[in-house]
Amino acid sequence: MGKRGSEPDSFAEFVNARYAALVRHGTLLTGDHGHGEDLAQEALVKTYRAWHRLHPDGDADAYTRRVMVRAAWRAGRRLWRQEVPTGELPERRAADPYEPRDTARLVLTALRELPAQQRVVLVLRYWAGLSEQEIAGMLNCSTGTVKSRASRAISALRRVDGPLAEAFQVSSAGLT
Amino acid sequence: MTERIRSLLDAAVEDTRPRVVDPVSAVLRRGRASRRHRLAGAGASGVVAVALLATGGLVVANRGGGETTGANPSASASAPPTLPSEPNSRQTVAATVTDEEVRANGLILTVPDGWRVVSGQRVTDCEVAPRSVLVNVVWMRNERCHGRADIIRLHSWFPPHYGLSEKPSSKVFSEGVSELVLPGGQPAWLSDNDILNFERFQRSASFNLAVPWAGTLLEIQVPLKDLDFVLGSIRSEPVVPGRLVLPETPPRVTVGQRGRDRIDSTDAAAIAQVLERLRGLDQVVQTDELPCASAQPLTPGRKLAAKDMATVTLHYPSGFAQAVVAISSTDECAFATSSMGGRVRLPAGFLAEIRALLTDGEG
Structure with missing residues (x-):
């Protein structure tokens, strides 16, 4: 505990340097900017508590991201158990005039429509570039689970009536 | 396919910025x-x-x-x-500046058409071009040119404080505050003095608009006919x-x-x-x-x-x-x-x- 006095300063440096990137990661994991920032802050609270182990020799960034990923994955599991089928769509909030437009908005909308676990796997596989084995290890599940979640997520994103259908049509046209 | 998905995910958060300043x-x-x-x-x-x-x-x-x-x-x-x-010694506000907008701690100023942004420079009144948004500039007053240009100047705002030495003579004039709600929902404050001036503006308006939650003060000096337009370019993040x-x-x-x-x-x-x-x-x-x-x-x-x-x-x-x-x-x-x-x-x-x-x- 001899370093205790310097911990807040080094933690502050870490947060200031990595916060924006963690918020982006959280936004993708949740499909929502506000929830993403919430997720990043929750994870950083845990990082602070573990700071004496993570600084200066540990990888605080990787630790924080792992906490975020696991929280997003667990949230999916909780929501699934509590899900109540309904015949009507919930009321949509009014359009936010400052919300990002076009591609960003469409992708986030599509991400929000995915089940949380599919979204987490999709982000880790295609954005973070992790292998199926690495994802399985991080989420404490089988590689089969990772494969199936990723496959379903891709299918959902390419759905012809989904928000990203046009983007994938452009992609397909570009490939031919 | 992998690259396409990755590029879409990148695009989704390309403009994502933290909403929390600290x-x-x-x-x-x-x-x-x-x-x-x-x-x-x-x-x-x-x-x-x-x-x-x-x-x-x-x-x-x-x-x-x-x-x-x-x-x-x-x-x-x-x-x-x-x-x-x-208060910091430089009295600057943490701002993100582009040609189109200035963002500072949740405050968004859309740069009006025909205006330009000058950031972090030392300028005198005579050097400021008409229709300039000045962000954290060191502004040297020059009476010869003072008041010529239309400007919006952003710099840091801190709550006014009263020294303890003033306590024995506490029967002093206290100025009131008037509140305006910006699009986005956050308030902005004007002093009573500025409010009184609004009634006297002839051809141009000159006043300070404090945005306390953003720690930012806007000094605004514009022709009266452009006042609503300029005020409309100021908003808060929701x-x-x-x-x-x-x-x-x-x-x-x-x-x-x-x-x-x-x-x-x-x-x-x-x-x-x-x-x-x-x-x-x-x-x-x-x-x-x-x-x-x-x-x-x-x-x-x-x-x-x-x-x-x-x-x-x-x-x-x-x-x-x-x-x-x-x-x-x-x-x-x-x-x-x-x-x-x-x-x-x-x-x-x-x-x-x-x-x-x-x-x-x-x-």
Whole structure:
């Protein structure tokens, strides 16, 4: 505990340097900017508590991201158990005039429509570039689970009536 | 396919910027709240004080910003930005500048068509081109050219504070505050002096617009015909309304009210009661709610939310002001706004009660 006095300063440096990137990661994991920032802050609270182990020799960034990923994955599991089928769509909030437009908005909308676990796997596989084995290890599940979640997520994103259908049509046209 | 998905995901967060200006304070505050909830849940009320003492060291990383309470700790996306509150030597505001807009701590200024942005330079009045947005410039006044150009100047804002040496002569003039609600839901403040000037503007308007929650002051000097257009280019990032955000333990509180003697109190018990009353206010003013609909229009297109508000200033131990709570206390329009964020309705007689608490404490 001899370093205790310097911990807040080094933690502050870490947060200031990595916060924006963690918020982006959280936004993708949740499909929502506000929830993403919430997720990043929750994870950083845990990082602070573990700071004496993570600084200066540990990888605080990787630790924080792992906490975020696991929280997003667990949230999916909780929501699934509590899900109540309904015949009507919930009321949509009014359009936010400052919300990002076009591609960003469409992708986030599509991400929000995915089940949380599919979204987490999709982000880790295609954005973070992790292998199926690495994802399985991080989420404490089988590689089969990772494969199936990723496959379903891709299918959902390419759905012809989904928000990203046009983007994938452009992609397909570009490939031919 | 992999690359396509990756590029789409990249695009989704390309423009994502944190909404919290001071993430360190936000995280530490959240940690403290979480710890308090856990302890409270265990029914260990006596332990809470120990835990708070134990986390006192975290304030070291809080940039002198002090601890605050009042925001909903579970809703970071909606909480007002937390700002470094002690005046810094450079008096600059952390701003992101592009040709199209200037963003500073949740404040967004869309650069009007035909205007240009000048950032971080040393300029004189004679060098400033007409229609310039000046961000953190060092501005050298030159009487020969003063007032020629149309400008919007952004720099840092800190709550005004009163020196303790003034206390014996507390019967001093106190200026009121008028409040305007920006698109996006956050307030902006004008001094009474500026409001009076609005009635006298002939061909051009020149005034200061304080955006307290963003720690930013806008000096605006524009032709009168462009005033509404320029005001319309200023907005806040959308924020979910909330209760007053307040410092944890200010050692000194002053109350300024037009036409009344200023109250200056260092009585800890009285201050604690005042803070308890302010924290207990839970009738949140909603974003699209103009609390004083009968107020006079400021311009043909803008209506004030309140005029001539009293101010409760909460000070740091160093003597600098940390926060101001503006209080509108007319019968038809009683609400309070904190410079640190949050806006709530007030019960009848609230300002009189606050004055009495602090006056009794001093007596």
